[in-house]
Structure formats: C-alpha cells, structure tokens
Amino acid sequence: MTAGRDLLRVEALEAVYGDGVRALSRVDLTVREGEIVALAGSNGAGKTTLLRAVSHLLPASGGRIVAGRVSYAGRDVTRTRTDALVRGGLVGVLEGRHCFRSLSVEENLVAGGLGRGSGRSDLRADLQRIYALFPRLAQKRGLPAGLVSGGEQQMTAIGRALMGRPRLLVLDEPSMGLAPKVTDEIYAILVGLNRAEGLTLLVAEQNVALALRHAHRCVVLETGRSVLEGPARALRARDDIRRLYLGQGPEPRAADGALAAAGC
Secondary structure, eight states: OOOOSEEEEEEEEEEEETTTEEEEEEEEEEEETTOEEEEEOOTTSSHHHHHHHHTTOTGGGTEEEEEEEEEETTEEGGGSOHHHHHHTTEEEEOTTOOOOTTSBHHHHHHHHHHHHTOOHHHHHHHHHHHHHHOHHHHHTTTSBGGGSOHHHHHHHHHHHHHTTOOSEEEEEOTTTTOOHHHHHHHHHHHHHHHHHHOOEEEEEESOHHHHHHHOSEEEEEETTEEEEEEEHHHHHHOHHHHHHTTSOSSOOOTTOOHHHHTTO
C-alpha cells in the first residue's frame, strides 16, 4: 500500500463534555489517502469522542473541543457544517447499527445517496453497486430495517454510508455485537474497497486483535490520550501489545517498559 497525502489531521486535540469532564487530552492522529487506520483501545478510552470530533458531531452529544485542531482535506472541521463535510466525502457510520428502523432496507440506502445530493441515475447505479457488495441486502431490500438481523442492519448502515461515495469512511465499532463470521464478511468487503478503489478508512475498534489484523496503521488510545502509534504489523509483533491487548505472552515483569510507564 502506498499512502497518499494527508486527508485527515488531528493535532493536540482536547475535548470535554458538560461542565468540563475531560474526554480527550492532546490527541494526535493522521490519516493519509488510501490508508486503513485503526483506532484501538478499551471501552471508555475516548475512541467514540474522537470520531465525533472528526465528524463535527461532538456538539450534538454535549461535548466541545477546547484546544487543538481537526482538518479534513484542508478544511477546518469545526468551521464546516456537518452536511458539507458529508458532501465533501467525510461520511460516518455511528456505533450501534443506526438505521431508520421503520423504513425499508432500500429506503435506508437511498437516504445515504440523497444526503450526498445524488440524482436518480446515480442512485440506481449506486444501489446496484451496494447490492453487489452485500447480496444479503438485495434479498431483504423491501423489509423494514428494524426486522432484519443485526448483521444485516450493520450492512445497511455501511451501505447507506457508501451510497454517499465517501473519500474517508469513519466507522465506530463496526464489529460490536456481531458474530465472528459476519464481522469477517464486513471487513473483507471494506478491505476489498480499500484495495480496489483506494477508499480511506478510519475504524475504531475495541477488538484490538481485529484492528491490527486489517489496518495499515494503528493508534492506541488510553484514558483519552494517544499512547502508541505505528504500523499495524509492527505493533502485532510487540510483546507488550501481545500481552496487554491480545492476552498473549508471559506475565508482566517489573522491567517491562513503555506502556506500563504510560499508564496503559
């Protein structure tokens, strides 16, 4: 994989909720065109907050950025309307398989294209593309999204985002609550789009092993701080990562290093 120019930059970002509950402390992150970057860490590490900040959705959940900068394709995210970011190619899939449950699977997909401003011919072409990627959705296209399986709801949410023809697809915990077989199917499609079309992905994952298996690079968050960053292959080989995040390797020793010192 040959990465292109920086598409997303997060610099010394600090964010709080409410009257000052700190959620992020000087977080740095770069995503280059054509990369898959994993954002890994345990529950409560700050992954969702960071993705909300990247997508300019933090104010809607009672949070705000108090320091630092987020830029997408040269735009200051905090000064750009969310709908303009979507039309510019920054499209997100929120945690929890958010679908319009009373609408059909196909109506959910069409909503993603309408958010981009697609016309009828583009909508038809994009629907056929999504059904080719997710054959299950083609079979369930007329059913209310609330009545299909959890895996199919996640496929619907991802398909709706892809209808927006993203440059950067941001996904929050896409594997949460799904069977391993369904997770593997979804990741195979996403990785295939990255390889075939250069789709850039930023994926938050609590399952660090899964994140490291599919990403080019990985950033590890702990208690709202970015504590590690590097090529996924290199992180997979580290004994401290294997022990602390993958449940492999010997018990910690007093001499074991940087991660323990960083409070991980």
